[in-house]
């Protein structure tokens with residue numbers, strides 16, 4: 001994605017929906033060239049006026065997103081942290097609070113795929129996927145709550161997947177992403193009275209560096225499986241996050257926003273992603 005494309009989005013979309021807010025986006029880099037969900041979300045948060053701490057296990061990836069945001073005149077900082085570690089999650093929240101005086105939004109975007117079905121999944125891969133895709137959300141949210149409470153409320157958005165909602169061949173991934181939805185519903189009830197909203201986004205088959213290795217044929221199959229017949233992008237996921245993070249969603253908590261071009265509505269192509 002070139003700078004010019006980022007720039008043209010800026011002029012069309014700036015509306016200050018997050019003005020004055022401080023946000024953390026985890027997995028704010030992208031694993032390859034192009035635009036991942038975390039990177040797009042961090043950019044849109046900044047365009048909407050938030051100051052954004054871009055967190056990534058690979059510092060250079062977070063720095064790249066920060067460079068794009070600053071290049072557009074937005075405010076952002078990078079932090080290298082592994083969100084499967086409690087100490088890193090606490091350090092991440094501390095960094096945002098020390099830099100900008102508080103925290104309003106936590107976007108738990110980090111996730112990795114496992115493309116194996118039940119019988120092929122080694123135990124250590126199951127543990128790793130559950131740690132990255134689910135435990136990280138528990139650790140990051142737990143670390144963020146005191147700072148959100150200090151601001152008298154805030155928004156936590158956790159990235160799930162349609163893999164949680166459909167029959168899906170990738171067992172560890174589907175289980176972790178379903179766990180995210182259960183986590184969100186549980187925590188939303190616990191934190192609602194303190195003004196903290198907790199929601200999930202379940203993206204469908206969006207084209208990001210995470211799925212680059214799938215190849216052209218799978219990409220086409222994913223596109224055709226949607227009701228809209230079009231491919232999603234990381235921007236689609238990012239806009240969902242902007243809504244859930246903003247005060248426009250002030251009465252929305254414990255929900256899962258499905259951003260999938262209607263793939264959960266159709267079985268035209270069978271079960272998306274299942275081994276064939």
Ligand SMILES: NC(=O)c1ccc[n+]([C@@H]2O[C@H](COP(=O)([O-])OP(=O)(O)OC[C@H]3O[C@@H](n4cnc5c(N)ncnc54)[C@H](O)[C@@H]3O)[C@@H](O)[C@H]2O)c1
Nearest residue numbers: 027029030031036037038057082083110111161203206208
């Ligand atoms: N692409 C899709 O089709 C699709 C569909 C549904 C859901 N999702 C979800 O979207 C989310 C992220 O997508 P993306 O496009 O931003 O992926 P991405 O792989 O491009 O970026 C994720 C970033 O997270 C970082 N990361 C990985 N483990 C980390 C850790 N332990 N601590 C800190 N950072 C870590 C990586 O370095 C990477 O830069 C994931 O939760 C994924 O499951 C994607």
